[in-house]
Amino acid sequence: MKGRVYKSTGSWYQVKDYEGNVWQARIKGKMKIDTAISSTNPIAVGDIVDMEPEEGQGDRAMINNVHARNNYIIRVSPHNRHHKHIISANLDLALLIVTIASPQTSMGFIDRFLVTAEAYHVKSILLVNKTDLLEEKDMETLAKWQHIYGDAGYEVLSVSALDSGSLQQLQDKLKDKTTLFSGHSGVGKSTLINQLIPGVDLRTEDVSDWSGKGQHTTTFAEMFELPQGGSIIDTPGVKEFGLIDMSQAELSEYFPEMKRLLSQCRFNNCKHINEPGCAVKSAVEEGIVSEERYYSYLSIWESIEKKW
Numbered sequence: 435m436k437g438r439v440y441k442s443t444g445s446w447y448q449v450k451d452y453e454g455n456v457w458q459a460r461i462k463g464k465m466k467i468d469t470a471i472s473s474t475n476p477i478a479v480g481d482i483v484d485m486e487p488e489e490g491q492g493d494r495a496m497i498n499n500v501h502a503r504n505n506y507i508i509r510v511s512p513h514n515r516h517h518k519h520i521i522s523a524n525l526d527l528a529l530l531i532v533t534i535a536s537p538q539t540s541m542g543f544i545d546r547f548l549v550t551a552e553a554y555h556v557k558s559i560l561l562v563n564k565t566d567l568l569e570e571k572d573m574e575t576l577a578k579w580q581h582i583y584g585d586a587g588y589e590v591l592s593v594s595a596l597d598s599g600s601l602q603q604l605q606d607k608l609k610d611k612t613t614l615f616s617g618h619s620g621v622g623k624s625t626l627i628n629q630l631i632p633g634v635d636l637r638t639e640d641v642s643d644w645s646g647k648g649q650h651t652t653t654f655a656e657m658f659e660l661p662q663g664g665s666i667i668d669t670p671g672v673k674e675f676g677l678i679d680m681s682q683a684e685l686s687e688y689f690p691e692m693k694r695l696l697s698q699c700r701f702n703n704c705k706h707i708n709e710p711g712c713a714v715k716s717a718v719e720e721g722i723v724s725e726e727r728y729y730s731y732l733s734i735w736e737s738i739e740k741k742w
C-alpha cells in the first residue's frame with residue numbers, strides 16, 4: 435500500500451493512501467534507511483512511503499519503505515552542525531514568507547534560504563506578507579526587495595493575509611503544486627493557510643509585544659490540501675537557516691544572477707572576491723548584481739568550510 439506523509443510528530447506519521455484513507459503509521463524496525471542524508475528524521479512530510487496495515491489495529495500501519503525523493507529541503511541546526519533535519523520532500527515550489535514589519539526579516543536570512551533551495555533544485559517565490567502594516571519607509575524597502583530579487587530572477591509577490599482579495603495571484607501559483615511554506619515565526623504562514631483553505635482552522639498567535647517576534651505557534655510540519663487542487667506544507671518558524679554541506683566553490687552557482695556571469699570570469703576557479711577580471715565584481719560595480727546580494731555571498735562564503 436502506497437501513501438504520502440502528511441504529518442510527522444517524531445515517532446508517528448500520518449499517511450494518506452491513494453484512496454484517501456488516513457493511517458497512523460510507524461517505521462518498521464528493520465526498515466533500511468538511506469544513510470547518505472543522515473538526518474535526524476528518516477521520513478519527512480511529503481515523502482511517498484509503502485506501508486502495511488497492522489492486523490486488527492484499525493488505522494495503524496507499518497512503514498516499510500520510503501521512495502526515492504525528487505527533491506527535499508534540509509536544514510542544519512544552527513547549534514549543532516550534525517543535526518540535519520529534512521523539512522519536507524517532493525516539492526514543486528518553496529514559498530518563502532517574509533515581512534518588513536512585525537517582525538522584520540533580514541536579507542541575510544532570505545538569501546540563505548534561497549541558496550539552499552537552489553542547491554536542492556526547488557523553485558522558490560518570495561512572498562512579502564503584512565503589507566497592510568507598511569509605513570512609508572517600509573514601502574521603500576518593499577520596492578527595493580522587489581527590484582533586487584526581481585533582477586536576481588525570483589518572483590516577488592506582496593499580500594496581506596487579512597485581505598483575501600490580495601491572495602488571488604498567490605492562489606494561481608499554488609494550484610496543483612506541492613508548496614512548502616517557510617519563514618520566521620510570526621510572519622503569517624498559518625494565517626495565510628487559514629485564508630487559502632477555508633475550515634482548516636490552524637492555530638495562530640500574535641507576535642510578542644516585547645520582542646516583536648513570533649511565538650513559535652506551529653510546532654510540526656503538516657500538509658494540507660487546497661480546494662482548487664495542490665497542497666501546502668505549513669512548517670514551524672525558523673530563526674536561522676543553517677546551510678547544508680556546500681563548498682565555497684559551488685556557492686556562486688546558487689545565486690542565479692551570478693551564475694549567469696561565471697563563464698565570463700578570467701579564471702575558471704575565480705572566487706569572485708579579489709581576482710582580476712572577475713565578471714561578478716564588475717557586475718556589482720555596474721549595479722547589475724546588487725551590493726546586498728553580493729554581501730550575502732561573501733558572508734555565506736566565509737561561513738562555509740573551505741572545500742575546493
Ligand SMILES: Nc1nc2c(ncn2[C@@H]2O[C@H](COP(=O)(O)OP(=O)(O)OP(=O)(O)O)[C@@H](O)[C@H]2O)c(=O)[nH]1
Binds near residue numbers: 593623650653
Ligand atoms: N496585520 C497583519 N497581521 C497578520 C497578517 N498575517 C498574519 N498576521 C498576524 O501575525 C500573527 C502571526 O501569524 P501566524 O499565522 O501565527 O504566524 P506563523 O508564521 O504561522 O508563525 P509560527 O507558527 O510561529 O511559525 C497573528 O497574530 C496573525 O493574525 C497580515 O497580513 N497583516
Ligand SMILES: [Mg+2]
Binds near residue numbers: 623652670
Ligand atoms: Mg504557524
Ligand SMILES: [Zn+2]
Binds near residue numbers: 700705707709714715
Ligand atoms: Zn569572478
